[in-house]
Amino acid sequence: MTEVVPADRGLRRVIGDGDAVVDGEVDGLGPDELLALYRNLVLLRTYDERSVVYHRQGRIGTYAIFWNHEAMQAGSVFALEERDWIFPAYRESAIGLLRGMPVSTVLSWWRGHPSGWWDPREFNLASICVPIATQIPHAVGFAWGSALKGEDRVALALFGDGATSEGAFHEGATFAGVMKAPVVLFCNNNQWAISTPLSAQTAAPTLADKAIGYGIPGVRVDGGDVLAVYEATREAVERARAGDGPTFIEAVTYRAAPHATADDPSIYIDPERVEEERENECVGRFERYLRRAGVLTDDKVEEIRAEALELMRAGIAEAEAEPPADPGLVFEHAYANPPPSLAEDLVELRRILGS
Numbered sequence: 222m223t224e225v226v227p228a229d230r231g232l233r234r235v236i237g238d239g240d241a242v243v244d245g246e247v248d249g250l251g252p253d254e255l256l257a258l259y260r261n262l263v264l265l266r267t268y269d270e271r272s273v274v275y276h277r278q279g280r281i282g283t284y285a286i287f288w289n290h291e292a293m294q295a296g297s298v299f300a301l302e303e304r305d306w307i308f309p310a311y312r313e314s315a316i317g318l319l320r321g322m323p324v325s326t327v328l329s330w331w332r333g334h335p336s337g338w339w340d341p342r343e344f345n346l347a348s349i350c351v352p353i354a355t356q357i358p359h360a361v362g363f364a365w366g367s368a369l370k371g372e373d374r375v376a377l378a379l380f381g382d383g384a385t386s387e388g389a390f391h392e393g394a395t396f397a398g399v400m401k402a403p404v405v406l407f408c409n410n411n412q413w414a415i416s417t418p419l420s421a422q423t424a425a426p427t428l429a430d431k432a433i434g435y436g437i438p439g440v441r442v443d444g445g446d447v448l449a450v451y452e453a454t455r456e457a458v459e460r461a462r463a464g465d466g467p468t469f470i471e472a473v474t475y476r477a478a479p480h481a482t483a484d485d486p487s488i489y490i491d492p493e494r495v496e497e498e499r500e501n502e503c504v505g506r507f508e509r510y511l512r513r514a515g516v517l518t519d520d521k522v523e524e525i526r527a528e529a530l531e532l533m534r535a536g537i538a539e540a541e542a543e544p545p546a547d548p549g550l551v552f553e554h555a556y557a558n559p560p561p562s563l564a565e566d567l568v569e570l571r572r573i574l575g576s
C-alpha cells in the first residue's frame with residue numbers, strides 16, 4: 222500500500238529545539254550508539270571543512286561541498302549493516318570514511334590521483350557517480366541481483382532533488398518497484414540543482430509524491446535531524462530485508478554552501494534563508510540534543526574533534542606523499558583502439574609536465 226506524507230504535514234523529526242518542541246528518542250540507540258553517530262558526523266564535517274581549505278591552498282581540485290548534509294549521510298549509513306552496499310553521488314564523496322576508508326583515498330580522488338580509486342567490494346561502496354542519477358539503476362540492479370542470489374543485502378542509493386528529473390531515476394525507481402528490489406532510494410532534497418531551484422525542477426508538491434507513480438512508499442524527513450534520518454532509513458531497510466521492496470525517502474534540507482568550490486551562489490540564492498539554515502545546521506543540532514540528554518561533555522567534544530582533525534592531517538600528508546601518476550593513464554582506459562592523434566597528445570602532455 223502506497224503511503225505518502227501529504228505536503229501540508231510536518232516533516233518527520235526526533236530532535237527537539239530545546240524549548241517548546243521536546244526531544245524524542247529512537248529505540249535501540251543507547252549512549253554508545255549516539256556517540257558513535259556523533260563521531261561520524263564530526264568526521265564528515267571535519268573532512269568537508271578541511272577540504273575547502275585544501276582546495277583554497279591548491280592541494281585538491283574542484284570540490285563538491287557537503288556542509289550540512291552530514292546528518293543525511295551519517296544517519297542513513299548508520300541504519301545499514303556492513304554487508305549492505307552504498308551507491309553515492311559526488312555530494313557523498315567522503316561517505317567511505319564511515320566504512321573505514323582511509324582519508325587519503327578520498328582526498329586522492331579529489332586530487333585526480335589513481336590512489337583515490339578503490340575496489341568497491343572492499344568497502345561495499347560503489348564508485349562515486351558524477352553523471353546525475355546514474356547510480357540509481359546501478360543500486361537497483363545490484364539489489365535485485367543480490368536478492369536473486371539469495372544474499373541478504375540492501376542497497377542504499379543517495380542522490381539529489383535534481384536527480385529525480387532524470388531518466389535514470391525513473392528507470393531505476395520503476396524497476397525497483399516492479400521487481401521489489403531491496404533498495405532504499407534516498408533523496409537529499411537541498412532544494413537546488415546548482416542554480417536551478419526546486420520550483421523549476423518539478424511541479425509535484427513534494428518529491429515523496431513521486432513515489433506513488435512507482436507504487437512504493439514515500440516518506441519525508443527533516444534532513445537536518447540525524448535521528449529522524451536514521452529511523453526512517455532503518456524502517457526502509459527493514460522493509461527491504463523483509464522482501465517488501467524499495468522505499469523512497471525525501472530528506473528535506475536547504476543547501477547552505479555553494480554547489481561546489483567553482484560556484485558563486487550569491488547571484489541566485491536567498492542569503493537570509495542560507496543564514497537561517499547555517500544557524501540550525503545538523504551537527505550543532507545533534508550536539509545540543511546530546512548535551513541535553515547528558516551524553517556529551519565539553520571534553521568529549523574536544524576529543525572527538527581533535528581526533529578527526531588529526532585524521533585529516535595525516536590523510537592529506539599521505540595523499541601528498543603519493544608519487545605523481547603516470548599521465549599515460551588519462552588515455553589508457555578510454556579506447557580499446559586509440560586513434561593515433563592521442564599518442565601525439567600524450568607526447569605533448571609529457572613534454573608540458575616534464576615527465
Ligand SMILES: Cc1ncc(C[n+]2csc(CCOP(=O)(O)OP(=O)(O)O)c2C)c(N)n1
Nearest residue numbers: 312351352353381382383384411413414415
Ligand atoms: C547527467 C548529468 N547532467 C548534468 C550534469 C551537471 N550537473 C552537475 S551537478 C548538477 C546538479 C544536480 O543537482 P541535485 O541532483 O539536486 O544534486 P546536488 O548537487 O544538489 O547534491 C548538474 C545538473 C551532470 N553532472 N550529469
Ligand SMILES: [Mg+2]
Nearest residue numbers: 381382413414
Ligand atoms: Mg540538490
